Amino acid sequence: MKTWWPYARIAASILALAAIIAQLARSMQNALESSTEWGSHVPTVAANFLSFFTIEANLLAAIVLAIGAIWALRHRGSDTPEPRWFAILLVCVSTYMIVTGIVYNILLRGVELPQGATVPWSNEVLHVVIPLFLLVDVLFAPRRRALGWNAIFITAIFPIVWAVYTLVRANLIVAPATGDPWWYPYPFLDPHRVPGGYLGVSGYIIGIAIAVIGVAAGVVWIGRRRGTRAP
Numbered sequence: 602m603k604t605w606w607p608y609a610r611i612a613a614s615i616l617a618l619a620a621i622i623a624q625l626a627r628s629m630q631n632a633l634e635s636s637t638e639w640g641s642h643v644p645t646v647a648a649n650f651l652s653f654f655t656i657e658a659n660l661l662a663a664i665v666l667a668i669g670a671i672w673a674l675r676h677r678g679s680d681t682p683e684p685r686w687f688a689i690l691l692v693c694v695s696t697y698m699i700v701t702g703i704v705y706n707i708l709l710r711g712v713e714l715p716q717g718a719t720v721p722w723s724n725e726v727l728h729v730v731i732p733l734f735l736l737v738d739v740l741f742a743p744r745r746r747a748l749g750w751n752a753i754f755i756t757a758i759f760p761i762v763w764a765v766y767t768l769v770r771a772n773l774i775v776a777p778a779t780g781d782p783w784w785y786p787y788p789f790l791d792p793h794r795v796p797g798g799y800l801g802v803s804g805y806i807i808g809i810a811i812a813v814i815g816v817a818a819g820v821v822w823i824g825r826r827r828g829t830r831a832p
Contacts, residue, residue, distance in 0.1 A: 702732030747828035
């Protein structure tokens with residue numbers, strides 16, 4: 602596995618980027634063809650696209666997987682474990698992608714979207730294929746470095762920043778698809794749709810935060826069982 606896993610990471614990275622580009626192209630096409638002022642505002646549509654946690658997590662995963670593959674190929678003659686900075690990045694993106702897969706398939710799988718709004722194969726790649734690849738990477742990738750438990754708290758930084766950004770920005774944006782004076786990337790964050798308003802939304806946020814911490818703890822635990830500890 603040591604010899605060919607870097608190539609698997611490169612393939613997954615390219616696949617994730619292709620899926621992101623395909624969905625971005627579809628979103629831009631929909632904006633250019635929209636007949637409404639808010640739906641045709643390309644800067645807002647582009648910013649909204651990049652505001653989805655799924656897109657950001659997949660983009661980070663593609664970058665980290667490519668970095669890991671390049672590092673492994675450059676050090677193919679050595680048995681040294683991956684560097685600590687990369688191990689931390691890998692724990693973060695693995696956690697984000699595994700949580701993305703869990704949340705999508707539990708909360709969003711049955712949500713109907715407007716026809717033509719998504720690219721079906723891209724949707725499956727970003728929400729299922731890449732999360733599963735990162736799970737396999739956690740379980741079987743060679744040269745894993747064991748990390749301390751404080752890595753769990755590092756993984757929580759980005760989701761917290763994203764949640765604050767999302768809730769602050771939401772009421773400053775006109776929704777391209779509907780013209781509503783707010784836009785939330787996911788229905789479970791929209792207090793206009795969730796029973797209980799912001800209280801109901803806070804319940805979802807707490808639940809997802811628990812999932813992030815729990816998955817991160819699992820990823821770190823597996824790494825500590827499988828990996829090499831720093832001297």
